[in-house]
Amino acid sequence: MAKPFRKLVSCVILDLDGTLLNTDDIVSNVLSAFLVKYGTQWDGKAAQKIVGRTPYEAATVIVEDYGLPLSTDELLSEITPIFSEKWCNIKAQPGASRLINHLRCHGIPMALASNSSKENIETKLSYHQGWKESFSFIIGGDQVTSPKPSPEIYLKAAKGLKVDPSSCLVIEDSPPGVTAGKAASMEVVAVPSLPKQSHLFTSADEVINSLLDLQPEKWGLPAFEDWIEGTLPIEPWYIGGPVIKGFGRGSKVLGIPTANLSIEGYSAILSEHPSGVYFGWAGLATRGVYKMVMSIGWNPYFSNTEKTIEPWLLHDFNEDFYGEDLRLAIVGYIRQEANFPSLESLVAKIHEDRQIAETALELPQYSKYRDDQYLKSSPQQQSS
Numbered sequence: 001m002a003k004p005f006r007k008l009v010s011c012v013i014l015d016l017d018g019t020l021l022n023t024d025d026i027v028s029n030v031l032s033a034f035l036v037k038y039g040t041q042w043d044g045k046a047a048q049k050i051v052g053r054t055p056y057e058a059a060t061v062i063v064e065d066y067g068l069p070l071s072t073d074e075l076l077s078e079i080t081p082i083f084s085e086k087w088c089n090i091k092a093q094p095g096a097s098r099l100i101n102h103l104r105c106h107g108i109p110m111a112l113a114s115n116s117s118k119e120n121i122e123t124k125l126s127y128h129q130g131w132k133e134s135f136s137f138i139i140g141g142d143q144v145t146s147p148k149p150s151p152e153i154y155l156k157a158a159k160g161l162k163v164d165p166s167s168c169l170v171i172e173d174s175p176p177g178v179t180a181g182k183a184a185s186m187e188v189v190a191v192p193s194l195p196k197q198s199h200l201f202t203s204a205d206e207v208i209n210s211l212l213d214l215q216p217e218k219w220g221l222p223a224f225e226d227w228i229e230g231t232l233p234i235e236p237w238y239i240g241g242p243v244i245k246g247f248g249r250g251s252k253v254l255g256i257p258t259a260n261l262s263i264e265g266y267s268a269i270l271s272e273h274p275s276g277v278y279f280g281w282a283g284l285a286t287r288g289v290y291k292m293v294m295s296i297g298w299n300p301y302f303s304n305t306e307k308t309i310e311p312w313l314l315h316d317f318n319e320d321f322y323g324e325d326l327r328l329a330i331v332g333y334i335r336q337e338a339n340f341p342s343l344e345s346l347v348a349k350i351h352e353d354r355q356i357a358e359t360a361l362e363l364p365q366y367s368k369y370r371d372d373q374y375l376k377s378s379p380q381q382q383s384s
Contacts, residue, residue: 006205007187008220009169012103013157016114016121018051018173018193019211020096020131025271026086031062034079040066047194052148052174054115054141055080087124093193094234094274095211097128098226104134106222111157115141115148115176137161149176151184158184169219171211178204187219195275195298195307209336210274231279231360232333238374239266239309240283240327256350257317258294258310259326270296270307275337279357280366282313283327283375290315292328293357297337312350314358329372332360 017023024047031042046065050058059079060072068075103110114121118140125132132138137160141147144156158165170181173193181188182203190204191211201207208214212232217223226232243259259282275297282292294311311328334353340346360366 006218008167009187010167010220011109011111011158011161011163012169012171012221013111013113013154013161013181013186015052015170015172015174015177016112016124017116018093019171019177019191020093020100021090021124021128022093022193022272023090024051024193025268026083026090030079030082030086034082035066038066038068040068048197048200051194052115052172052176054147055117055120057147084123087120088127090124090127091272092128093191093211094272095214097131098224099211099214100131100134102216102222102224104130108221109136109161109163111135111137111139111161113139113153113157113170115153117142148174149179149183151180154180154184154186158186169221171214172204175200189214209276212274212276212333213336228363228365229360230334230356231366233365234278234331234333236280236329236331236369236372237269237273238327238329239269240325240374241265243322243324243326245322256312256347258312259321261309261311261326261328266309267307270309275307277334277337277353278330278332279334279353279360280331281329281361281370281372281375282311283329284313284321285325285327285376287321287324289370289375291358291361293334293353294328294330295337312354314354327375327377329369329375331366331369332357 014020028042028044028047035042046061049061053061055076056072059075062068063070063072063075100110112121112135118138121138121140122132137157139153139157139160141153144152146152154170155165158168165185168186170186170188171191172178172181172188173191178188178190178201188204190201190207192198192201192207198207215223239261241261244262245260273296277293277295279293281289283289291314292311293314294309296307296309298307334356340349
């Protein structure tokens with residue numbers, strides 16, 4: 001039975017940085033290199049303070065929090081050229097192009113409203129083919145008197161689309177953006193760009209983990225049609241390494257023997273992929289290729305302090321294989337990471353995920369990756 005609409009909308013207004021583009025990684029990399037020059041280190045603690053802010057506001061926070069011997073204007077003059085060189089490397093957030101293409105193909109009017117300057121916005125958009133042309137209206141923080149969290153930018157975006165603000169759905173990654181959207185009397189979906197921050201988005205109408213989890217039909221918009229048997233095909237990605245001992249709760253607590261991989265050397269890859277449940281194929285060099293379902297994230301039930309990757313090879317092994325080289329081809333997505341009221345409900349959901357993965361991997365869309373050469377190559381072959 002179809003779920004009732006939360007509220008019917010007719011257009012979508014999107015934020016850019018952190019929502020459609022993974023700007024946070026670029027900011028972190030640039031600041032990490034820059035602050036060394038002044039004898040300090042980027043620790044990420046200011047990230048929450050600067051997300052969703054204008055460049056000037058963010059620079060002010062950095063100057064104050066790190067005690068830099070610079071004015072805000074001086075910092076901006078030094079660091080802006082560095083950022084300009086990096087914009088070409090910004091990757092789209094998972095699901096961003098899919099969402100833009102989907103809305104465009106169904107004739108849903110879209111606007112882009114960002115606290116970045118209009119020139120900055122257009123520079124970033126130029127590296128993503130077809131994006132700029134998809135928006136009927138684009139507005140930057142330098143085109144309003146008061147940037148987010150003021151509602152001004154969203155009200156002007158609605159005016160630019162020639163629609164009533166109440167008919168707009170805003171998609172945002174930051175608390176200032178959510179505040180702005182709600183103050184403009186719009187419906188707001190929050191997609192937090194920083195981890196473990198959902199508690200800061202209580203004013204949003206819905207909080208999702210990534211754009212992959214957006215369900216447009218909840219708002220009376222056309223539903224995505226690319227889900228297959230409860231799974232979403234994704235661009236395959238690969239990760240591998242020796243199997244290590246994990247938290248010791250897979251077999252002992254859950255009755256589910258996961259084969260843990262070290263995240264050392266893979267933090268950049270993991271940061272690009274939203275927390276959630278994925279599936280694909282797992283290759284053990286001396287044993288073969290097996291179906292696999294896995295979680296990526298902080299496992300909220302156990303309150304992990306770091307993002308981990310925990311694959312479950314869907315095969316009954318008679319022995320452990322710690323130290324053996326494990327290679328994963330991740331080909332599909334099942335659901336976002338979630339917390340559970342009890343251990344029993346968590347275990348039940350994991351087994352449901354297994355069933356979905358096992359069934360889906362029989363489909364040609366996914367089964368073709370079983371023969372991927374990456375799964376069968378040794379570490380020596382990969383490095384040669």
